[in-house]
Amino acid sequence: MKIGVLGSGDVAKALAGGFIKHGYDTMVGTRDSAKLAKWAAQNRPARVGSFSETAAFGEMVVLAVKGTASADALRAAGAANLAGKPVIDATNPIADAPPSNGVLNFTNLDESLMERLQREFADAKFVKAFNSVGSGRMVDPQLAGGKPTMFICGNDEAAKKKVGGILSQFGWETADISKAKSARAIEPLCMLWCIPGFLRNEWTHAFKLLK
Numbered sequence: 001m002k003i004g005v006l007g008s009g010d011v012a013k014a015l016a017g018g019f020i021k022h023g024y025d026t027m028v029g030t031r032d033s034a035k036l037a038k039w040a041a042q043n044r045p046a047r048v049g050s051f052s053e054t055a056a057f058g059e060m061v062v063l064a065v066k067g068t069a070s071a072d073a074l075r076a077a078g079a080a081n082l083a084g085k086p087v088i089d090a091t092n093p094i095a096d097a098p099p100s101n102g103v104l105n106f107t108n109l110d111e112s113l114m115e116r117l118q119r120e121f122a123d124a125k126f127v128k129a130f131n132s133v134g135s136g137r138m139v140d141p142q143l144a145g146g147k148p149t150m151f152i153c154g155n156d157e158a159a160k161k162k163v164g165g166i167l168s169q170f171g172w173e174t175a176d177i178s179k180a181k182s183a184r185a186i187e188p189l190c191m192l193w194c195i196p197g198f199l200r201n202e203w204t205h206a207f208k209l210l211k
C-alpha cells in the first residue's frame with residue numbers, strides 16, 4: 001500500500017518514518033519541500049511532494065498538519081485525490097491561545113474537527129488516530145506498562161480495519177470507539193495527554209485501556 005503523509009512537522013516525520021521503516025512506499029507532502037530536504041536525505045527512500053501530489057500518490061493518506069489549517073491543507077490536496085481512501089486524521093483543533101493551568105484551548109468543543117472534515121470531504125474515509133500521544137511514541141513505543149492503546153473512530157468499517165492493521169504493525173492495541181462523532185471524545189484526549197507535559201515536563205506517556 002502506498003502512503004501519502006500530509007505535513008512537514010514532527011508528527012508527519014514520525015509517522016512517515018514509521019511507514020518507511022515498515023516497508024511502505026511513502027510520500028510526504030508540504031507547501032515548501034525545502035522544509036523536508038534534510039529529513040528526506042536521512043530517511044531514504046522517502047519521497048517529497050506537494051499536498052496534491054502526495055494525496056494522489058497515497059492509497060492511504062495521513063493528515064498531520066496544524067489543526068486550524070487542516071481544511072485548507074485538504075483543499076490543497078484535492079477532494080478528488082482523497083475520494084474513497086482511508087485518511088488517518090492525527091490532528092487536534094488547538095487554538096492559538098496558550099494553555100492555561102496546563103490545559104490546551106480547543107477552537108470548538110461542541111463538535112469535533114474530524115466531523116467537520118468528514119462533512120466537507122464526504123468521499124474520504126476519515127479515521128481518527130495518533131492524535132493523543134506524542135510524536136516520539138507513535139511508532140514502536142517502548143513503555144514499561146506494555147502495549148499502549150490507540151483510540152480510533154470513523155464512519156467506514158473497512159478503513160478502520162486497515163488503520164487497525166497499521167496500528168498493530170506500529171506496536172499498538174486498537175480501541176475502536178465507533179463513528180466519526182466519537183472524535184468529540186478522542187480529540188480532547190490530547191488535552192489530557194498534554195497536561196503532565198505542560199505542568200511537569202512529562203511527555204513520554206501513552207494511554208492504555210484496561211478491561
Ligand SMILES: NC(=O)c1ccc[n+]([C@@H]2O[C@H](COP(=O)([O-])OP(=O)(O)OC[C@H]3O[C@@H](n4cnc5c(N)ncnc54)[C@H](OP(=O)(O)O)[C@@H]3O)[C@@H](O)[C@H]2O)c1
Nearest residue numbers: 007008009010011030031064065066067069091092134135
Ligand atoms: N506534535 C505532537 O507530538 C502531536 C501529537 C499528536 C497530535 N498532534 C497533532 O498533529 C498535527 C501536526 O502536528 P505537528 O506538531 O507535527 O505540526 P504543526 O506545527 O502543528 O503543523 C505543521 C504543518 O501544518 C501545515 N500548515 C500550517 N499552516 C498551514 C496553512 N495555512 N495551510 C496549509 N498547511 C498549513 C504545515 O504545512 P507546510 O509543510 O506546508 O508548512 C505543516 O505541514 C497537529 O494537528 C497536532 O495537534 C501533534
